[in-house]
Amino acid sequence: MKAGTNHQFGRFAITAAAIALAGCSAMPSLPGEKAAPARQNAQSGPPPSVQNCGIVSISSPSKYVCNDKVYTSFDLANLRQDWEKNHPVER
Amino acid sequence: MIKRKIKSKLAMVVCFFLLAVTPAGQVLAQNASGSGQMLKLYVDPRTKVVYTEPGKGRRLLAQIPASSFDASAIQEQQHKTEVQLQQNQQQISDLLEKNQRLETSNSNLTTQMAEIRPAWRSYIENFQDKFQIGTLLYGDYRFYTHTGFQPQELTQITNPGPGNNDYNAFDVTRTYLNFFFFPTKDWTVRLTPNMYKTIGSANVKVGQSTGFGSNLDGDLGVRMKYALLQYNSLWDKVPALKGGMVKVGEIPNPLVGWEEDLYGYRYVNLTPWNYLSLSSTQLGISMEGPIRLFGGEKTYLDYGFGAYDNASFHAFEQTDTKQFMGRLTAYPFGADWRFQGLGITGFYNYGYGNTAPDTTSLPTEVKGPDAHITRIAALLHYTAEQFGLAGEFDYCDNAFSAANLFSGSGPADAFGFPTGAAVTAGTIAGNTCTAAAPCYNPFSGYGAQTDAWQAILNNGRARQIGFDMFGHYHIPGTPLTAFGMFQWLMPNDHFKSDPLDFQRFVVGVSYQVNEYLRFAIDSQNLSFYHNQESIPVSYLSDFGYAPGSTFNGRKVPATGDIPFMVPRDTHSIFANMEFSY
Numbered sequence: 066m067k068a069g070t071n072h073q074f075g076r077f078a079i080t081a082a083a084i085a086l087a088g089c090s091a092m093p094s095l096p097g098e099k100a101a102p103a104r105q106n107a108q109s110g111p112p113p114s115v116q117n118c119g120i121v122s123i124s125s126p127s128k129y130v131c132n133d134k135v136y137t138s139f140d141l142a143n144l145r146q147d148w149e150k151n152h153p154v155e156r
Numbered sequence: 157m158i159k160r161k162i163k164s165k166l167a168m169v170v171c172f173f174l175l176a177v178t179p180a181g182q183v184l185a186q187n188a189s190g191s192g193q194m195l196k197l198y199v200d201p202r203t204k205v206v207y208t209e210p211g212k213g214r215r216l217l218a219q220i221p222a223s224s225f226d227a228s229a230i231q232e233q234q235h236k237t238e239v240q241l242q243q244n245q246q247q248i249s250d251l252l253e254k255n256q257r258l259e260t261s262n263s264n265l266t267t268q269m270a271e272i273r274p275a276w277r278s279y280i281e282n283f284q285d286k287f288q289i290g291t292l293l294y295g296d297y298r299f300y301t302h303t304g305f306q307p308q309e310l311t312q313i314t315n316p317g318p319g320n321n322d323y324n325a326f327d328v329t330r331t332y333l334n335f336f337f338f339p340t341k342d343w344t345v346r347l348t349p350n351m352y353k354t355i356g357s358a359n360v361k362v363g364q365s366t367g368f369g370s371n372l373d374g375d376l377g378v379r380m381k382y383a384l385l386q387y388n389s390l391w392d393k394v395p396a397l398k399g400g401m402v403k404v405g406e407i408p409n410p411l412v413g414w415e416e417d418l419y420g421y422r423y424v425n426l427t428p429w430n431y432l433s434l435s436s437t438q439l440g441i442s443m444e445g446p447i448r449l450f451g452g453e454k455t456y457l458d459y460g461f462g463a464y465d466n467a468s469f470h471a472f473e474q475t476d477t478k479q480f481m482g483r484l485t486a487y488p489f490g491a492d493w494r495f496q497g498l499g500i501t502g503f504y505n506y507g508y509g510n511t512a513p514d515t516t517s518l519p520t521e522v523k524g525p526d527a528h529i530t531r532i533a534a535l536l537h538y539t540a541e542q543f544g545l546a547g548e549f550d551y552c553d554n555a556f557s558a559a560n561l562f563s564g565s566g567p568a569d570a571f572g573f574p575t576g577a578a579v580t581a582g583t584i585a586g587n588t589c590t591a592a593a594p595c596y597n598p599f600s601g602y603g604a605q606t607d608a609w610q611a612i613l614n615n616g617r618a619r620q621i622g623f624d625m626f627g628h629y630h631i632p633g634t635p636l637t638a639f640g641m642f643q644w645l646m647p648n649d650h651f652k653s654d655p656l657d658f659q660r661f662v663v664g665v666s667y668q669v670n671e672y673l674r675f676a677i678d679s680q681n682l683s684f685y686h687n688q689e690s691i692p693v694s695y696l697s698d699f700g701y702a703p704g705s706t707f708n709g710r711k712v713p714a715t716g717d718i719p720f721m722v723p724r725d726t727h728s729i730f731a732n733m734e735f736s737y
Contacts, residue, residue, distance in 0.1 A: 115668055116634070119540070123417055123736060124292070124334075126736070130493045130494075138671035138736065
């Protein structure tokens with residue numbers, strides 16, 4: 066009986082810890098901070114914006130250079146849309 | 157009781173076993189020696205045992221004809237049964253064999269289907285990789301504070317000449333539908349229909365008394381801008397030249413498209429040579445590509461050259477000669493991406509006017525449109541992500557005709573319609589005028605001036621010299637980019653104080669809405685910068701002007717000066733739009 070009680074307590078403790086970890090991971094680390102995006106990591110800053118790029122070819126599709134890297138207009142649009150999807154505007 | 161039942165059943169089993177299994181011959185030997193005899197069976201009612209002989213307490217159970225036990229008949233029956241059995245076995249064997257064949261066939265079919273399906277699926281899955289459709293749309297609204305004669309600012313747009321200030325219009329100047337087909341990685345097919353504004357009103361007479369009005373005047377028609385086959389792998393095995401390609405068909409030439417991309421604002425205005433006379437597209441064959449030196453990925457040279465019709469893509473080729481064009485761009489410090497850094501570009505073009513051989517062979521005082529055409533451009537340019545700046549020097553022969561000057565707007569006299577009041581009596585400018593032989597009044601209309609302008613530009617010995625600058629600068633932190641172009645052309649530097657010398661300048665701001673859409677607002681201006689002047693007929697005659705000759709049915713001045721030789725300036729404001737996908 067005593068052993069059974071310990072066993073149940075252990076399961077409860079593991080479950081509680083898992084819930085706590087899962088819950089805390091979705092909370093702001095400090096009051097006032099925004100929730101971390103699901104896919105954010107150290108390298109996932111905002112993608113290059115076409116407004117800040119130089120155009121190098123006007124065609125189908127047009128090509129732009131941003132930070133010494135060449136993108137098609139489709140590339141830039143996809144990057145922007147992915148970013149906006151993962152960083153919704155708070156209203 | 158149980159034992160009795162067992163015995164009874166056992167007796168019956170034995171009986172039927174004997175009937176079925178005991179050799180008929182033995183039975184017959186004992187009980188039926190021939191046909192007609194009967195086999196008698198007896199049963200003991202108490203024990204239920206069946207006997208073949210009578211005995212105490214036994215009762216006759218049954219009599220069976222001996223013929224039914226005929227040995228030969230049984231043997232025959234057995235034989236038949238065996239034959240039937242063999243036949244059945246054979247049928248079963250055949251069915252098994254057939255089934256085996258069907259299973260094999262089914263297996264083969266399944267294999268074939270398995271082989272076919274991936275190919276089919278591959279075709280469908282790769283379909284999107286083999287085709288690409290894009291579009292490029294240019295549109296504008298323009299307002300002229302001052303109208304004048306001038307070349308087109310954009311493809312096929314026109315404006316009324318002097319005296320039509322405040323003219324304004326909405327235009328669509330480009331509607332590419334770019335169809336690309338990539339049958340293999342080596343080959344590309346491009347088809348690009350594009351709209352253009354039709355101009356023309358040649359009515360048609362049919363029969364003796366019927367006429368049809370032209371329906372071309374101002375319609376937005378469609379024509380092919382590009383129709384080409386491109387081979388992409390010419391230098392794939394030469395790392396330094398990898399990326400080179402060959403194009404054949406209706407293709408872009410090596411300068412105009414390249415310079416449009418260098419400038420970046422083709423949707424606002426034409427680049428210098430395109431503005432003057434060189435179409436972006438001809439029919440021919442070309443080769444172009446980068447050259448990477450020192451085993452790296454940087455581009456140090458970029459080339460393009462080819463042979464083309466003398467006619468542009470929207471004209472019928474009349475000549476028995478062809479033109480050559482070549483461009484070479486050097487990036488002394490290497491370019492990681494197109495145009496990056498400092499670039500030095502040279503362009504050379506040699507060709508002829510689009511005139512049929514039987515016309516060019518006629519003796520003429522001046523070559524005029526039969527003359528050769530040379531275009532040389534030398535550019536120094538620097539491009540960074542946030543700005544670009546280019547300077548260009550142009551040097552050419554017979555590359556800017558009166559038709560080019562008046563492609564956007566020109567005096568009606570240049571198109572066969574005399575202007576101004578005709579002088580039908582008396583004398584003027586050295587001519588005697590009558591109703592049958594009227595004269596141009598050089599102070600009315602543009603007839604005398606137009607004839608003189610054509611002499612300056614179309615004499616076959618005109619040499620053009622020009623200087624151009626263009627560039628852009630992205631305003632940091634905004635979607636705005638300031639851009640501008642300055643063009644200075646002396647259409648015939650052999651002509652002193654050429655009244656047609658002009659400067660053109662475009663200044664504007666572009667707004668990048670998103671990856672596909674741009675807007676711009678800009679001012680476009682053309683200034684014939686000399687003070688107003690008169691040109692002596694005697695001087696003009698050195699350039700092919702024929703004093704007192706007839707032009708559009710009227711005599712042009714034979715003596716004296718032709719006044720008002722400097723055309724009026726043009727000033728306008730444009731709002732432009734580009735959609736590229």
